[in-house]
Amino acid sequence: MKTLGHWLTSPWRRSAVAAAAGALPVLAFPAPSLWWFAPVALVPWILLVRAAPTGKRAGRDGWWGGFGFMLAMHHWLLPNLHVFTFVIAALLGLLWAPWGRLVRRLLGGEPSGGRVVAALLVVPSGWAVIELVRSWEGLGGPWGVLGASQWEVEAALRLASVGGVWLPSFLVVVVNVAVAVLVALPRCRVPAVAGLVATAAATSAAWALPSRPGIDDRVRIALVQPGVVVGPERRFDREEQLTRELVGQDLDLIVWGESSVGFDLRSRPDLARRLAALSRETGAEILVNVDARRSDRPGIYKSSVLIGPDGPTGDRYDKMRLVPFGEYVPARSLLGWATSVGEAAGEDRMRGSRQVVMDTGNGPVVGPMVCFESAFPDMSRHLAEDGADVLLAQSSTSTFQQSWAPAQHASLAALRAAETGRPMVHATLTGVSAVYGPSGERVGPRIGTDTSAAQVYEVPLAHGSTLYVRFGDWPLYAALLILALWGAGEAVRVRRTARERPVPPARTAHGSPTRPAR
Template sequence: MSTASVTVTAERVGVARRWGPRLLAALTGACLALAFPAVNVWWWAWFGLVPFLLLAAGAGTFREAGWRSWWASAGFFGTLHHWVLPFLGVFWPLAVLVIGLVWVPFGLVAYGLLRRVTPARAAVALLVLPSVWVAVEALRSWQHLGGAWGLLGSSQWQVRPVLGLAALGGVWLLSFTLVAVNTGLAIAMLRGASPRARLAGGGAAVALAALPACSGLVRPEPVVTGVMRVAGVQPGPVPGPDRRVAAHLRLTGELAGRDPDVVVWGQSSVGLDPARRPDVDRLLRRAAAEVGADLLVNVDAADSSGRIAKSAYQYTPNGVVDTYVKQRLAPFGEYIPLRPVLGWIAGHTEAAEKDRITGAGLTVFEVAGRRVGPLISYESTFPDLRRGLARRGVDVTITQGSLTTFHGSWAHAQQASFEALRAVESGRPAVLVELDGTSAAFDARGRRLAWFPPDYRGAFVVNVPLSAEETPYVRLGDWVPALAGGIALGAGAAAAVLRIHRRRARR
C-alpha cells in the first residue's frame, strides 16, 4: 500500500472516530425527546441520558466533549420542538445552532468529573451534575428565551408515584432526581471506574429512583372542599373574528340546562373589542344569561388607542365584571424582542407584526362563590405564576389556550401535560381550555379529569374537585434552582482553586 493510500485511510479513520460519536450523541438526544408528549415514553427519561454521559466521559478532550454536547442538545431540542422549525423560515439553522449550546456546560462538567472516577468523584458527580443541569434549565426558562418548555422533569407528568416531588420542589426537583439517577447508572457502567465507585453509583441510582416512588404511593389525599363544574368550548380554528364569535356562541348555547358554574372560551376567541362593538357585547351578555353562568372569554383585538392585549374577560348578564391581561408574551409569536433592531424578522417569518402589551400582575376572579386564577396559553409553562395564584388563595386555575399555529403537532399534548405538573406544584386543580388544541383538566394530585384532543369540536363540562392544600413548593418557592446554582458555582470555584494549586505545585 502506498504512502498516499495509508494517509487517506488514516484520515478516513480519523473522521469516523470524530464524527461517529458526535452523530451518536445527536441520536441519544433525539431519543430522550421521545420521553415527552406526544410519544410519552416517560420511562426513557430515567436512563436516556446514560449514553450521552458515557460519550461525554470518553471524549478525550474538553473540546470534543463540547462538540458531543452540542450535537446531543441539537438532537434533543430539534426533535422535541421540531414543530417550531417550519415557522422560523430561513432562520431555522441559526435556531438549531443556538439550542445546541444548551447542553454544553453540562457536557463539559460531565467530562471533567467522569473521565477518571473514584468513589469520592462519584459522590461529587451525583451532586454537581444534577445541579448544573437544573441551573441551566432555570436560566433557559427565562420568559424571553421561550419559557419552561421541555424541562426534563416535565416528562413525568403522568407518573403519579413520583409526581409528588413537584409538590416539594417543583418540576426542578423532578429534573434533579432524573439526572442524578442517570448519573449513577452511568458511573456504574464506566469502564475506568473502580468497583467501589460503580457500586456507589448503582446504589445511589436505585435509591434515588425508589424513594420518590415509595413516598408518592403513601402520600395522603387532599381534603376535597367542593366541586366546581367547569365548561369548555372548543370550536377549532374558525377564520374571521365574527364567525369565530358565532361558533363559540352556538356551542355555548348547547350548555344551557347542564348547570355549569363557569363557561370558558380559549385564547383569542374574541378577535373584536367588545367596547367598540356593542352588538358583540350584547351577545356575550345574553349568552351568560341563557346558560346561567359567567363566561370567561379571551379578547385579542386593538382597542380605541390601537394597542393590542390578550385579555381574559369575565362576562355576566350585566357585562364585564373583571379582566386579566396576559403578562408573559411568547417571544416572536406575540412580540419581537428589541423590535427596533430585529423588527425586520417579521418580513421573513410568521413573527408578530405588532407587539401585544403586557398586564401588570395576577388577578383573581370571583366566580360562583369560588376564587378562580386565570392564565393565558404560554403562561401555563411558568411554575411561578401558578404558585403566585395559590398564594392568593385560588380554588382552581383556568388557562385559556390556542395552538392554531401549530395545529396537529406535538405542541398540543405538551402544553396540556403542563397542567398536571402545575396542579401538583400548586396544590390546586388545573383546567386548560383550547380554542384549537388539547383541552384538559387535572385534580390537585395530577389525576386526569378530562382530555379532549385537538380534533374535538364541541362543548364539555368537567366536575373539578376543589382542595386547598399549601404545598412546600408554594411556601418555599424555587429553592431547588437556587440551591443547584449555588452548588454549581461552588463546584466551579473549588475546581478553579484546585487547578491553581496544582499549577503552583508543578512550578
C-alpha cells in the same frame, strides 16, 4: 473492522451523533409519551461526552447535543419559523457546552469513587441551572423541562408538589448519571447504586410529607372548544352555538379558549350583549379571551375577560409573558428580518403588568393565564398564593394542529396542578383541552384536536398549600449551591496542586542547570 471510536474521530460524524443523542429525551414527552425512557434517555449523550478526547471537544459535544434536544423539542415550529428554528436551537444549545465539559471533568477517564459521587450531584445541578437560564421568557421559556416528561407518573407529580417540576427533573438526571456509570465504569458501581437508592428514598419520602391538600368541594366547569373555524365572526358564532347547548346544566363557570373573541368588546357592544345573554341563559359567568386592538389604550392585547349576566364584570387579565417571535420579536431592530423568512409577529403585542385572580360570584375564585404562561411554574404558584381556587389556561395551538405541540401543552397543566394543589383547566380553541385535579390527576375526558364540543367537568377543589407553594424553587437554589461548593473545591485543589508541583531548577546563562549550594 473499524471501531466506533475510530469512526467518531471525524468531527462531523461525532457532532451528528451528539445531536442525535441529545434529541433522544424528546421521545419521553408527548406525543410519543414514552415517559419510562426518560431515566435512561441521557445515557448515550453522557457516554459520548465522557469519552471526548479533550475538554474542548466535550464542550462541542454538549453544544451539539443541546442543539439536537432543542431542535427536536421545537421541531413543530419549522413550518412557521423555517431556518430561524435552527438558529434558535443552535443558540440555546450553547447552554449545554459547559455541561459537556463538566461531564467529562467528573466522569472522563477512570474517575475515583469520590468523583463519581460528586458527578451524581454536580452533573444534575448543571442541568438544573441550564433549565433555569433557558426558562427566561426571552429565551423561549421553560418548555421541555426534563421533569415535565413525567406528567403521567404519580410519583413524579408527588415530587412536583414538594419541589416543583425542578425536583423530578433533577432526580431524572441523577438516575441517568448513575446508569451511565454502571454501563461505562463498572468499578464504580457502588456509588452509582447508592445514587439510585438515594433517588428511590427521596421519592418515597415525598409520599410521607404533607405536601398536598385534601379535596373538600367540587364545582362544575364547562369548556367550549369550537375547533378549526376560519374568521373571528364565524368562530364567535360557533362558540355561541356550543355554549347554548349548556343551558340547564347547573354550571359554576364556562371557559372559552385563547383568542375566542377577536374584537374589543368596547368597540363591539353587540358582542358584549350576546355574551351577557349567554351568561343569563346558562346561569354561569363566562371567561372569554379577547385578542384585539384596545379602544381605551394603544396596541393589541390578549386579555382574559369575565362576562356576567349584565356584560363584562370589570375583571380583566392582560397577558404578561409573550411568545418570542410568535407575539413579539425580541430586539426587533436587529431580528426583524425573521418576519421575512417565517411567520413571526408583524406587530408586537402589548403586555399586562400584574397577575389577577377573579371572583366568579357563586363560582370559584379563578387564576387565569394565557397560553404560553402555563409553562411557567412561578405564575401558577403566585396565583395559588393569591387565593385562586382553580387555575385556568386559555390557549390556542391551532397553528400547530397536526404536531406534538397541543399534547405537550396540555400536559403542562397536570404539573401546574400538582405543584400548587389546585385543579387546572386547560381550555383551547382547537384542542387539546383537558382538566386536572389538585394532585395532577386527569378529570374527565380530554377534548382532542379533531373535536368541536362543549364539555362539562366536575372539578375537585382543595385548599391549603403544597410545600412547593410555600418554599418555591428551592431545588434550583440547591443546585446553584452545589455548583458553587464544587467550584470552590476545584479552586482549592488547583491551588494546592500548583503549590506542590516541583519547581524546575534555574538555568545558567549557558543553559545548564545550577546546583543548589551545599
